[in-house]
Amino acid sequence: MASVLEDELGATADTAGDIRNGKSTRSTIALSRIRHLIVTGQLAPGERLVVSSLADAIEGGQTPVREALMRLVSEGLVTLENQRGFSVAPVSRRDLEDVTAARVEIEVLLVRWAIERGDDQWEADVIGAFHKLRKLQKIEADGESIRSMWEERHREFHFSLVAKSGNQTLLDVRDMLYQRADRYRRLSVRYLQAPRDDVKEHEDMMQAALSRDVAIATALIRSHIETTTRILLAEVPSKD
CATH class of the missing domain: 1.20.120.530 (GntR ligand-binding domain-like)
Structure with a gap:
């Protein structure tokens, strides 16, 4: 999954530059990019979302990724279950x-x-x-x-x-x-x-x-x- 995400999310140097310039926070960058992958179907409905794998792919740290996923839960694009963790919300x-x-x-x-x-x-x-x-x-x-x-x-x-x-x-x-x-x-x-x-x-x-x-x-x-x-x-x- 990491290689797919790396291709989609683009150069990490650009992301780091945005953070230094105050254009966005790590959490909002993670939110935008993970949301894009879900909306475009590159993270499939029902697919399990592993925080560590997503964090490695965007080089943003696990805390921003976890915060982004919680926001996506509130938006209805991600589900959270106690035993299974995060996954892409199904379509129905x-x-x-x-x-x-x-x-x-x-x-x-x-x-x-x-x-x-x-x-x-x-x-x-x-x-x-x-x-x-x-x-x-x-x-x-x-x-x-x-x-x-x-x-x-x-x-x-x-x-x-x-x-x-x-x-x-x-x-x-x-x-x-x-x-x-x-x-x-x-x-x-x-x-x-x-x-x-x-x-x-x-x-x-x-x-x-x-x-x-x-x-x-x-x-x-x-x-x-x-x-x-x-x-x-x-x-x-x-x-x-």
């Missing part, structure tokens, strides 16, 4: 349905507030985020994985829509749910029966938000989130 039909339902309700509420409170700068940020998103192809050459830069810009676009909602507590909950849903979104690409017009979906959401049409904007966002879920539910056994 029920979890997907629960996360989707929660995301839809929170996203719709935040978008409604953002539309009501958004100013000229908010509009400019939404337009800019969409412009950056549309310039990239979503799928890698293998046809089964999402480009990391596209995913970053996708996250930025959806955050831009809700950024002016004015409720940081719900934004924090939204971010946690987004991370949990990210695993499923990446899996859904493998099961697409036909190309999905992501550019059009995001453009329609942008236009509705900028037009201050709450009804259309929230309906489009609800459909956007639920479409990904429908793609996966068609593949997940109902007994799960």
